Amino acid sequence: MIMKLNVICMSHTKEVKEMENLLEIINVSKQFRSGLYLGTNFKAVDNVSFNLENGEILLLVGESGCGKTTLSNLILGILKPSSGFIKYKGKITSKFRRNEKRSFIREVQPIFQDPYSTFNPFVRIDYYFEEVCSNFGITRSKSEIEQKINEVLNQVKIDTEIKGKFVHQFSGGQIQRLSIARALLANPSLLIADEAVTMIDASLRVGILNILSDLNKLLNLAILFITHDLSVGYYMVELSERTKTVVMYRGTIVEEATGENLFLNPLHPYTRQLIESVPSVDPNKKWHSAMKHAVLELEEFNLKGCKYSKRCPFAMKICEEKEPNLFSVEHSRVRCWLYSDTVDKSIALNKLKKNQ
Template identity: 35%
Template structure:
């Protein structure tokens, strides 16, 4: 049986808005509003969506970088969302993170050896300096950097090399899961491909689980096992990679896929241009949050919040269209996006 590494249930993070003469709370930003998902050992779950939809806030909430409004986060069978800082500290070894900007996330005053040795010391994973040196050397081998580079400073490396160091630092704690928060979005195209391939190789070698947060659907389609699509603080669709890219079951996912460049010259595909702007997370619209931009919206969408329900083979979507007869559902009567049709 596959081990469940991370389980998130009804996660909410609402940021208070301060104002008025006394600086009281005048409202909330509903950044994440009822998100649930799970990740198994050796699996990659990608979290995708437009900028500002709450993807990174989910990642930081799972990492307990700030207190949650409500919900549960279970890591390797232990609930961590309500743990005190002291109780949580030894469990932080099990979940590590690779941030978007590899330069700002590295201490410029420490050489690479000290950066990689710090988590080894913090979690008591070595008994001597000689053992630390050996572990640091092995980490450099894993991310395909020369061992003698451990005596250099972060500014002496390129962006891709810095990100490899960040990955090595995450691996130093011997985690079960790594949160990659836009980990390749700041890199050049060729370097991006190298880092993605490295992450896949490390996952296969070490059995790591990954929460891969990204807006780059081409990268996601290449490396993920399952995909969760977010819109305005909520997950609107979850499916296996092939199911989601081959036959999306939510109008928002359909629009996202239509915007991905077609890799085959001359191939035709209908581009879906959504009307209007994303509503404010301070005052989300009633009913389905996507109804203000959805080309298929009807009265029920404006009044009733759709439930994330399974439409078969583990493919979940939060859309009232799936309560209609199949012949009346426009999502079920379309060809899959050209770029993702199976050969």
């Protein structure tokens, strides 16, 4: 049976490989209104484009309020973009037919941040899993369902019996594993993990990251991994072969790079700050440099120039007036005037050298 399932998986992935991009985000924006009456408009996601290939891991990094979750909701179809398209397997998601929509819902599976609120507390886990199997049309026969569930539980390394148990009988780390198992039951080709390890205790975090990277290799599963913690992101990059990292700030992409480049050689001042802010377990490595404090979020969203200019230690005059484009530098693309050829940046570069 396992052989048979593998064959199904294999043929399934072959089909997708012919089309290169599994997911394409093309100039997507989402506008929200803040305030009850005559509020101000702001763009939570502003003209974002990237591609996700089949079997690739894409890390989406940024602090709270940068538009990560809005973007994942846009991809899942929970929200509709104000402008731009999202293409899945070459087709625009908002123009799906009914059967296409059905297979999209099955193939793109979310894993949420809070494991405790993912499951219905009144439903037994085994019943829940059987329901997922029959609803997505995986198999109909009882014995096949049972085999599928056992296989999936093996993949997430849960060896305790789940039959007849409710959610509260498991620990937080186990529920997050069950939540991954639930997603796997649908034979997905893309997992969207929105802060999937943030609520898990530090000692069990690496276990879940190991499972995700194993699944990526074993099933050629694409993962959109959303996190604010760059050290978690670095661990995923180290474990997997094909990765891409995208850093967002206030709705725009500020830097993108493949593999380890972004972590070892960060270019944008914001990315540098993110990497510096990862607390070290070595008590001898303490933070010394002072930080510029954040201003109100809404003000920053509506800035005319670079959105980071109020907090940037290297801010120049042009940064406040004009928003930079994405400049290509070696292996990465970065949205910062420091990397433009047409701007006089001698003062800022001097500061940068001193800082290093």
